[in-house]
Amino acid sequence: MILLSGSVLDCSTSLYIPVESPLISKETLSTLQKGRAIYINKCASCHTLYLPEKYSTTQWKLQTVRMAKKAKLTTQEEELIFRYLTKNGSSNPR
Numbered sequence: 024m025i026l027l028s029g030s031v032l033d034c035s036t037s038l039y040i041p042v043e044s045p046l047i048s049k050e051t052l053s054t055l056q057k058g059r060a061i062y063i064n065k066c067a068s069c070h071t072l073y074l075p076e077k078y079s080t081t082q083w084k085l086q087t088v089r090m091a092k093k094a095k096l097t098t099q100e101e102e103l104i105f106r107y108l109t110k111n112g113s114s115n116p117r
């Protein structure tokens with residue numbers, strides 16, 4: 024189905040939503056949910072939101088460090104956004 028491709032949609036609707044699963048702890052779920060909310064609130068004022076899949080974990084590390092300054096994030100907010108964007112540090116490792 025075309026909606027699943029996520030490429031032509033408004034970014035906030037194609038940003039994955041963390042859901043409960045036996046594979047992740049409650050704590051991780053809460054971290055990812057907070058990260059998503061902060062990402063949407065803090066990162067969309069200057070440009071549209073980039074999809075998590077767009078960058079590798081290493082690239083996201085660099086981008087979040089750079090953009091945390093622009094968005095005036097606290098260290099904690101930066102960490103939560105980074106965890107969300109990289110699916111808790113596990114996605115697209117390279």
Ligand code: HEC
Pocket residue numbers: 062065066067068069070073086087090091093094096104
């Ligand atoms: C104050 C404005 C501003 C805010 C807030 C902001 N950005 Fe950016 N962002 C920019 C500008 C300007 C560019 C393009 C120039 C550059 O890459 O430095 C950019 C580029 C990017 C890029 C693309 C870089 C590339 O070269 O591919 C990513 C990814 C990104 N931002 C992520 C984020 C994230 C994540 C946040 C929230 C923490 C955020 N941005 C908040 C201004 C902002």
